[in-house]
Amino acid sequence: MTEATDVYSPFDPAFQADPYPAYRRLRDEDPVHRHTDPPFWALSRFEDVWDAVRDHGTFSSASGLTFYEDEIGKLGLAPTMVMLDPPRHTVLRRLISHGFTPRRTAAMEDRLRAFVRARLAVMREREAGGETVDLHRDLSSPLPTFALAELLDVPEADRARFGPWVSALTTFQDQGFDTGAMLEGSGARAVAEMFAYFGGVIAERRARPGDDLISVLTTAEADGERLTDWDVLGFCFVIVAGGNDTTGNLVSHAVALLSGRPDQRGLVARDPSLIPNALLESLRLEGSVQALGRTTTRPVAIRGVEIPAGEKVMLLYGAANRDEREFGPSAGELDVTRAIPRHLGFASGVHFCIGSHLARLQARVALEELLAAHPRVDVDQPRAKRLMSPFTRGWVSLPAYLGGQPMCG
Ligand code: HEM
Incomplete structure (x- = not known):
């Protein structure tokens, strides 16, 4: 059991378990925070993070997105x-957007729905057999x-290989890009395998193009430019790496949050048209991406604090998304009817998440099917296990009762 803390300390398990008291303290007392080991700055107020992420000329992504050197x-x-x-x-973004369109994504809805229904049927059977799902x-x-x-x-038979690749990449990031561990460990194998695999797929599609992305x-x-094999590989x-855990965690966060507020869960179950907004609200409150970094290209002053050129600056999306100055005094509470004109769950500016339409579609379909069949779905919070990371917020395990907790009647 970790002690609650309001000290911003990204490696501390107590901070990772519940970062929100520390975020509040940063916003109120130290909005342009200097972290010393490793050295970086942290912005936590909505306005500051919003302005910084939209100013790519000053806050560059070209030296990586964490506070580690030479990422x-x-x-x-x-x-x-x-x-x-x-x-x-x-x-690159223009060329990729050309293929990765909201229309292509929307065409997947029926297949996603069939997948979710099949998973729910398996879960129901397990629960009926006395197992906790x-x-x-x-x-x-x-x-x-x-x-x-x-x-x-990707052929059905190859799909099981994605999971270990994703875990290897996220572990690598959370452990500070420890190349020693990476090169010796399963991480290197996973990345090499992933590259070899997609390299093969790209060669095959160049030879025999289909209708896939x-x-x-x-x-x-576009404008005489084409994507190289490396560009396509990099996109894969x-x-x-960025579209898997993030989306899975959006679904789990939404269910966990609703399960903690049966009144709100009831509202959404009775009126499924609230689901897209409930998902946005979940993303705001419990963003899968809590913090990403930039590097300053010039000296910049924020709230009277001078940040020199060449410094790492972490944008605490998770802190900004709970800023009372932007979302009012109830910023820390779930309100599925809240108007959310802007938020930072998918960032903003030139790097605004290009997969947000796919993430929102998957999460909507999952919640629609889950709540239609199991309007009192309940999460067993004490037995749930969170993912521990300085950058992301998510779950390893989320035991649940589809029919609601037996003691709840
Ligand atoms: C709930 C799920 C998701 C969340 C919370 C999320 C969050 C983010 C964030 C915060 C960024 C900006 C990175 C930065 O600030 O530097 C980003 C960018 C990106 N995301 Fe997502 N993402 C999600 C799902 C997806 C999915 C499903 C895909 C693709 C299938 C995807 C692909 C990308 C790509 C390619 C970028 C880079 C865009 C660019 O650099 O122009 N994401 N995402």
Whole structure:
């Protein structure tokens, strides 16, 4: 059991278990915070994070997104789109948006729904047999893996390989890009395997293009520019690493939050048209991405504090999204009817999440099906296990009762 803390200490398990008291203290007392070991700055107020993330000229992504040094070099990769600044980022983003459209995503809805229904049927059977089901492991986590595999048209038999790749990449990031551990460990094998695998898929689609996203990207063209194999590989890498856990955790966070507030759960179950807003509210309150970094390209003054050029600045999306100055005195409470004109759950500016439409679609379908069949779904909070990380917020395990806790009647 960890003691609650209001000290911002990204590596401390107590902070990771409940970062919100520390975020509040930062916003109120130290909004331009200097962290010393490792050295970086942390912005926590909505207005400051919003302004910084939209000013890519001053806050660059080109030196990585964490507070670790030489993150890109240690990854051993050429930078992918999320670690590029304009103008190169603009070219890549335009070409990728050409294929990764909301229309392509929307066309997946029926397949996603069938997948969710099948998972729920299995979970029901287990529960009827006396087992406790795990909402995260049995539903939320497999859903985005299925979605990405469909999007990229990966054969059924290969899909089970995605999970270990994602865990290896997130562990690598959470352990501080420890290259020693990475190179010796399963992490290196996973990344090498992933690259070899997608390299093969890209070559095959160039030879025999289909209707899938990879085929579309290999032929995309804008202003005489085309994507290289590396660009397409880099995109596959970013979406497998950044589109899986984040989406699974959005579903699990939403169910966990609603389960803690039966009144709100009742509202959404009775009126499913509230689901998209309830998901946005969940993302605001419990964002899968809590913090990402930038590097200053010039000296910049924020609230009278001078940040020199070349410094790492962490943008605490999770803190900004609970800022009372933006969301009012109830900022820390779940309100599925809240008007949310802007938030930072998918960031903002040039790197605004390009997969947000796919994430929202998956989460909507999951909640629609779950709440229609199990309007009193309940999470066993004391037995749930959180993912511990300085950058992301999520679940390892979320035991649940589909029919509601037996003692709740
Ligand atoms: C709830 C789920 C998701 C969350 C919370 C999330 C969050 C984010 C955030 C915060 C960023 C900005 C990164 C930055 O500030 O540097 C981002 C970018 C990105 N996301 Fe997502 N994401 C989610 C789902 C997805 C999905 C499903 C995909 C793709 C299938 C995806 C692909 C990307 C890509 C490619 C970028 C980089 C965009 C760019 O650099 O222009 N994400 N995401």
